[in-house]
Amino acid sequence: MFGLAFKEIFSVTIILFSVIDIVGSIPIIIDLKKKEGKIESMKATFIAGIIMIAFLFLGTYILKLFGLDVESFAIAGSLILFFLGIEMILGITLFKDDPSNSSGSIVPLAFPLIAGAGTMTTIISLKAEYDQANILVGIILNLLFVYLVLKSSDWIARKLGTGGANILRKVFGIILLAIAIKLFKANI
Numbered sequence: 001m002f003g004l005a006f007k008e009i010f011s012v013t014i015i016l017f018s019v020i021d022i023v024g025s026i027p028i029i030i031d032l033k034k035k036e037g038k039i040e041s042m043k044a045t046f047i048a049g050i051i052m053i054a055f056l057f058l059g060t061y062i063l064k065l066f067g068l069d070v071e072s073f074a075i076a077g078s079l080i081l082f083f084l085g086i087e088m089i090l091g092i093t094l095f096k097d098d099p100s101n102s103s104g105s106i107v108p109l110a111f112p113l114i115a116g117a118g119t120m121t122t123i124i125s126l127k128a129e130y131d132q133a134n135i136l137v138g139i140i141l142n143l144l145f146v147y148l149v150l151k152s153s154d155w156i157a158r159k160l161g162t163g164g165a166n167i168l169r170k171v172f173g174i175i176l177l178a179i180a181i182k183l184f185k186a187n188i
Contacts, residue, residue, distance in 0.1 A: 003131040004133055004134060004137065005131070005134055008130045008131060009134045009138055009141075011130070011138075012126055012130055012134055012135050012138030012139075013137075013138040013142060015122060015126065015138075016119065016122060016123075016138050016139065016142045017142055017145070019119050019122045020114055020119055020146065022114065022142075022146045022149045023149065024175060025113050025114075025172075026149065026168065026172075027088065027168045027171075028084065028088065028108075028113060029109070029150065029153050030153060030156070030160070030165050030169070031087075031088065031169060032109055033153055033154075033157070039150055041147055041153075043106070043110075044106065044110045044114065044146075044150060045110075045146050045147040045150060047106050048109075048110040048111070048115040048143065049115075049140075049143045051111055051115035051120070052115045052120070052143075053136065055120045055123050056123050056132065056135055056139065057132075059120060059123060059124045070124060070187075071188075072187075073117050073120065074117040074118065074186070075117075075183075075187050076117065077112045077116045077117020078179075078181070078183035078184040079180070080108065080116070081112060081116065081179060081180035081183070082176075082180035082181070082184070084108055084113075084173075084176060085173045085174070085180060086173075086177070087173075088172065088173030089170055089173035089174060117183065118183055126138075
């Protein structure tokens with residue numbers, strides 16, 4: 001049926017889960033919630049899903065349309081992740097809030113945290129090894145998990161407490177910096 005294979009779906013789901021790393025993004029989500037007042041879980045998940053699915057079918061064409069290669073796209077995404085990590089570690093604000101534009105669910109949550117350069121590059125790479133239908137199912141399974149984590153961010157924040165959230169934010173800020181540097185080095 002449409003080339004669906006459980007083993008491929010499982011592999012794709014695990015690979016994307018590792019790259020998206022929504023669990024590792026919990027401190028960022030909590031921080032965004034503090035800044036924005038709320039996170040629109042459904043909107044962020046939906047936008048990330050559109051980006052990921054569009055990239056599955058049109059990714060290489062979109063990049064070629066703008067005269068970009070995957071490496072340049074990955075480097076741009078790594079710079080955004082780098083600055084987010086700096087914000088988390090130093091407790092400063094580099095991404096200024098625009099009160100007239102409540103896009104906290106889109107930038108930087110849906111893009112680049114959930115559907116960022118790493119995710120999009122991975123999706124393009126997966127196309128070389130796995131059937132598109134299996135990749136699509138893997139994307140949808142990851143989006144369901146992303147939605148659950150976003151929806152339960154209040155509960156997670158309460159369980160962590162202020163001190164726990166601050167410690168987690170600093171630790172994951174360093175991890176985010178390391179991921180950004182790795183992504184930058186791999187694509188330079």
